[in-house]
Amino acid sequence: MVDCIIQARMGSSRLPGKVLMKVDSKNTILDSMINQLKYSKLIDRTIIATSKKMEDDVIEDFCKKNSLNYFRGSEKDVLDRYYQCAKKFESKIIVRMPADKPLLDPTVVDKVVDEFNKNNYDYITTFLPSTFPSGTEVEIFSFSALEKAWNESNLPSEREHVTPYIHRNPKKFKISNFKNDIDLSKFSWAVDEKDDLSLVQKIVSRVNHEPILINDILTILENEPKIFEINLNVNRNTGNEKSEKEDIEFLKNKENQSE
Incomplete structure (x- = not known):
């Protein structure tokens, strides 16, 4: 069984409450992700993994209202949240999705799941x-x-x-990277900040079918390149920079304790 576990919380440092912000008149970011995943042929279940913080009660309410599987765990230790969630639902294969991907492409998801299954990998990413x-x-x-x-x-x-521990230890895990036919990594329609959400809203308003695929968005890019300039200045490394500082502090404290 292949489970997609979406990590979602209201306490985003850069755009608080973004997971329940609207991408159009009806759908939130979470709605959009769930709708896109419905078109995956290889995902068996979608599960929302949120935190136990009171501010995330609204996500539990969202899940109950929409009859979605959900789990509540640690806010900061997201690895533990995933582990406890997967354990509860007896997940065997897990697709990890942070809740910043309203325009995830279900055909890409299926290609990567298929590659994972064919080769018996421990871990695969893009x-x-x-x-x-x-x-x-x-x-x-x-x-x-x-x-x-x-x-x-x-x-x-x-x-x-x-997952950093997994890809930092390639000798302990059978790992693979799935490549696209052409390099599109310079483009972004993830939602980290308000400008990202504005771009997603513009994209969604221009496509009148589901699911919205990468090729649909590339067609918009070709016809209206200016709208993709809206989020060019968003820093995508903020989370990594914060984590690097926390790692350095953790190692310093560990060293001091051992002296």
Whole structure:
């Protein structure tokens, strides 16, 4: 069974509450992700993994209202949240999706799932290095790989970002990177900031069918390149920079404790 676990919380540092912000008159970012995933032929279940913080009660309410599977766990230790969620639902293969991808492409998801299954990988991704637009990346791992990472990860970055321990230890896991036919990594329709949401809203308003695929967006790009300039100045590395600082602080404290 292949489960897509979407990590979603209201406490985004750059755009608080973004997961329930509207991409059109009806659908929130979470709605859009769930709708896109319905067109995947290889995803069996979609599960929302949120935190136990009171501010995330609204996400639980959203899940109940829409009859969605959900789990609540640690806010900061997202690796533990994934592990406990996968354990509860007895997930065997996990597709990881942060809730910033309203325009994820279900055909890309299926291609990567298929590649994972054919080759018996522990972990496969599309960003080592990336050749897909930001907002369409895919990560897939086995429950056993997740459990190993959960047991052995110590650094804050490994606990927060779920999979760094796996791709930092290629000798411990069978890893692969799935490449696109052409490099589209310079483009982004992930939602990190308000300008990103504006771009997504413009894209959604120009497509009158579901699902919205990468090729649909590239057609808009070809016809209206100016609208894609709206989010050119968004810093995509803010989260990584914060994690690097936390790792350095963690290692310093560990060193001081051992003296």
